[in-house]
Amino acid sequence: MQKVVLYTDFVSKLKEIFVKSSLDTIFYLPTTSYRYKKVVKEEDFYNIPFTSIRMIDPIKTFLFKHKENLVSQDIPYNQISTIYVVGVKSCDINALNVLNNMFITEEYVDPNYSYWQKKLFIISSDCPYPQENCFCSIIKGTPYPVSSFDINISFIDENNFILESGSEKGEEFLSTYFGDKDSPTKNDIEKRNNIRNLAVRKIKEFNKEYIEEKTSGMSQEVYYKIVSSFEQHQDIWKKESLSCVQCLGCNYICPSCYCFLIRENSNSYKEQFRDRVWDSCHSTGYGRVAGGANPRKFKFQRFRNRYLCKFVFRKENFGFYGCTGCGRCIEVCPAKIDMRKVIRNLVLSKGEQVLV
Amino acid sequence: MNIYQPKNFQIVKIIQETPNIKTFTLKPLNGDKFSFQTGQFIELTVYGVGEAPFTPSSSPYKTETIDVTIMRVGRMTEVLHSMKEGDIVGVRGPYGKGYPVEKFESEEVLILGGGVGMAPLRSLLLTLIENIKRYKKVVLCYGARTPQDIVYKHLFPEWRKVKGLEILRSVDKCEQGEWDETVGVVTCLLDKVNVNTTNCKAVVCGPPIMMKFSTLKLLDMGFKPENIYLSMERNMSCGLGKCGHCQIGSYFICKDGPVFTWEQLKNIPEPFE
Numbered sequence: 001m002q003k004v005v006l007y008t009d010f011v012s013k014l015k016e017i018f019v020k021s022s023l024d025t026i027f028y029l030p031t032t033s034y035r036y037k038k039v040v041k042e043e044d045f046y047n048i049p050f051t052s053i054r055m056i057d058p059i060k061t062f063l064f065k066h067k068e069n070l071v072s073q074d075i076p077y078n079q080i081s082t083i084y085v086v087g088v089k090s091c092d093i094n095a096l097n098v099l100n101n102m103f104i105t106e107e108y109v110d111p112n113y114s115y116w117q118k119k120l121f122i123i124s125s126d127c128p129y130p131q132e133n134c135f136c137s138i139i140k141g142t143p144y145p146v147s148s149f150d151i152n153i154s155f156i157d158e159n160n161f162i163l164e165s166g167s168e169k170g171e172e173f174l175s176t177y178f179g180d181k182d183s184p185t186k187n188d189i190e191k192r193n194n195i196r197n198l199a200v201r202k203i204k205e206f207n208k209e210y211i212e213e214k215t216s217g218m219s220q221e222v223y224y225k226i227v228s229s230f231e232q233h234q235d236i237w238k239k240e241s242l243s244c245v246q247c248l249g250c251n252y253i254c255p256s257c258y259c260f261l262i263r264e265n266s267n268s269y270k271e272q273f274r275d276r277v278w279d280s281c282h283s284t285g286y287g288r289v290a291g292g293a294n295p296r297k298f299k300f301q302r303f304r305n306r307y308l309c310k311f312v313f314r315k316e317n318f319g320f321y322g323c324t325g326c327g328r329c330i331e332v333c334p335a336k337i338d339m340r341k342v343i344r345n346l347v348l349s350k351g352e353q354v355l356v
Numbered sequence: 357m358n359i360y361q362p363k364n365f366q367i368v369k370i371i372q373e374t375p376n377i378k379t380f381t382l383k384p385l386n387g388d389k390f391s392f393q394t395g396q397f398i399e400l401t402v403y404g405v406g407e408a409p410f411t412p413s414s415s416p417y418k419t420e421t422i423d424v425t426i427m428r429v430g431r432m433t434e435v436l437h438s439m440k441e442g443d444i445v446g447v448r449g450p451y452g453k454g455y456p457v458e459k460f461e462s463e464e465v466l467i468l469g470g471g472v473g474m475a476p477l478r479s480l481l482l483t484l485i486e487n488i489k490r491y492k493k494v495v496l497c498y499g500a501r502t503p504q505d506i507v508y509k510h511l512f513p514e515w516r517k518v519k520g521l522e523i524l525r526s527v528d529k530c531e532q533g534e535w536d537e538t539v540g541v542v543t544c545l546l547d548k549v550n551v552n553t554t555n556c557k558a559v560v561c562g563p564p565i566m567m568k569f570s571t572l573k574l575l576d577m578g579f580k581p582e583n584i585y586l587s588m589e590r591n592m593s594c595g596l597g598k599c600g601h602c603q604i605g606s607y608f609i610c611k612d613g614p615v616f617t618w619e620q621l622k623n624i625p626e627p628f629e
């Protein structure tokens with residue numbers, strides 16, 4: 001279902017839902033300082049930057065907490081019924097696909113993740129103004145969500161939104177609150193699509209150094225396949241990882257990195273306690289086994305592993321990349337390592353040999 | 357049922373196999389049975405200390421109790437070794453895929469074990485012995501550092517009586533007169549093995565270095581990559597295919613393994629370390 005809604009109408013409706021709901025409903029809004037803000041008062045709905053790029057907080061923080069109990073009886077905040085997260089971007093929606101595929105499988109459903117997932121109501125929005133570290137559409141994404149949201153906001157102009165439902169929950173939301181609104185006209189859609197196409201072009205422009213000129217004619221598939229021909233390229237990986245200080249920031253900030261470590265801390269078998277914390281494949285002890293053997297002993301191996309995991313292994317597992325191009329790891333890196341450059345350098349130095 | 361919560365098992369028996377290896381017999385505290393396929397593993401918890409993966413070494417035909425044979429190598433296993441009969445531990449699982457025993461039927465099977473790597477292989481061996489006539493021939497090659505480090509010493513005399521099962525053993529080093537079988541690393545036993553290498557299945561478990569050289573030697577002897585089964589060890593945390601720790605290439609050892617054929621692993625960087 002698609003409805004054309006005025007910016008002001010939409011915001012007052014959100015406000016209304018907030019005011020009417022009891023404490024069991026939580027709203028998170030994007031802010032101009034790029035952090036999600038938990039709404040506490042009506043005024044917080046003033047000036048929501050729907051058109052901003054993704055927040056700093058990755059989407060996983062809503063489903064897969066940095067530290068959470070695993071076996072205690074009561075998951076905290078039991079009284080929550082709905083968590084609205086507003087302004088989620090396409091790159092984070094795609095990251096959710098990675099997380100869903102890991103945490104909810106036919107064999108084993110992660111209780112904590114699925115608990116939060118059921119509460120989440122995602123109101124995503126298009127990115128008309130991508131920034132220089134955005135590269136979603138370079139790796140098979142788009143700067144606008146196409147599925148896996150409850151409601152998506154796209155833009156006709158400054159005042160008019162198209163609200164689109166992408167789930168049953170979203171459909172219900174739309175018909176309850178905006179059932180009386182018009183569906184978009186052909187003209188509306190065209191205007192919206194122009195804005196979308198412009199965003200794609202912008203991303204291409206920002207990233208031209210990393211694809212078009214430097215790898216002329218090379219398809220994306222081949223481009224990333226090169227990452228996988230690791231063995232021959234040890235020297236390059238060593239060089240590229242030289243300045244990495246292993247702060248683990250890139251793993252923690254990544255919306256699709258999900259590794260965790262279980263910590264057993266029971267008092268006794270009768271009083272069990274264990275929790276999990278985010279873990280990082282960059283840390284030395286991550287792969288260490290009994291007696292100190294370590295399959296990724298050297299920094300370059302761990303550094304390389306992150307690229308392999310995202311561009312090769314997850315692709316083999318799920319058919320899509322583990323990286324969604326959000327650019328967070330580029331911004332967080334104290335050594336200014338830019339994964340786009342790393343891959344380009346690989347291609348430039350060994351690309352041709354790999355292609356044959 | 358919470359997938360992260362262990363069930364309580366009682367240690368009902370402890371056998372000191374070697375100076376640093378013990379076999380623990382565990383029984384579900386609530387009287388349930390515990391079923392697994394040979395080669396699958398469990399996550400064993402020492403409450404308050406840690407949790408680590410181990411492969412049951414008992415026969416899957418026995419479901420009242422399970423045996424785990426554990427080497428003392430670090431923090432958690434150290435505490436485990438100090439535990440007594442009657443103590444309670446936690447068990448999650450079984451996890452992973454077992455040995456594809458059905459593929460071994462009517463074939464020759466070569467089992468190659470090193471050190472405590474004999475643990476999962478004992479479970480496999482007991483499974484094969486149960487129906488030994490189904491296999492053309494079973495050969496066990498087992499190597500340990502010294503005669504003292506040999507596990508399951510009390511079981512070998514029995515196994516030697518099994519028709520259709522051939523056993524070869526080696527130790528890396530020994531005192532004079534202490535050992536009348538082969539001296540040398542376990543791969544040297546392969547020179548004495550008489551099997552048709554083009555069809556024979558080989559099952560290997562042991563320390564990384566032993567796995568590496570065994571694989572190379574088996575390939576050299578003409579074994580096919582898809583006929584070499586390797587028990588891979590990686591750091592594990594969840595055992596459920598979620599935490600990422602056990603990744604090896606695009607596989608998760610806990611979910612897709614722990615047993616892999618060399619065919620699956622040959623293109624992965626540094627599979628053994």
Ligand SMILES: Cc1cc2nc3c(=O)[nH]c(=O)nc-3n(C[C@H](O)[C@H](O)[C@H](O)COP(=O)(O)OP(=O)(O)OC[C@H]3O[C@@H](n4cnc5c(N)ncnc54)[C@H](O)[C@@H]3O)c2cc1C
Nearest residue numbers: 289290291408409410411426427430431432433475591592
């Ligand atoms: C599938 C599988 C089956 C196994 N079966 C057996 C068996 O039958 N018998 C046997 O003796 N050993 C077996 N092992 C090895 C056994 O898991 C390790 O010896 C054990 O984890 C060591 O724990 P530790 O705390 O005593 O060692 P330490 O060396 O002190 O470990 C220190 C820390 O490193 C981490 N660590 C080390 N090794 C591992 C690991 N493999 N997984 C997760 N974390 C680890 C832990 O966090 C631990 O706290 C198996 C391993 C795997 C993967």
Ligand code: SF4
Nearest residue numbers: 054091127130134136
């Ligand atoms: S990477 Fe794409 S989807 Fe993500 S914020 Fe940037 S433009 Fe939006």
Ligand code: SF4
Nearest residue numbers: 254323324326327329
């Ligand atoms: S690897 Fe970097 S760019 Fe890709 S999804 Fe993770 S944080 Fe974003």
Ligand code: FES
Nearest residue numbers: 594595598600610
């Ligand atoms: S042990 Fe967690 S994914 Fe395998």
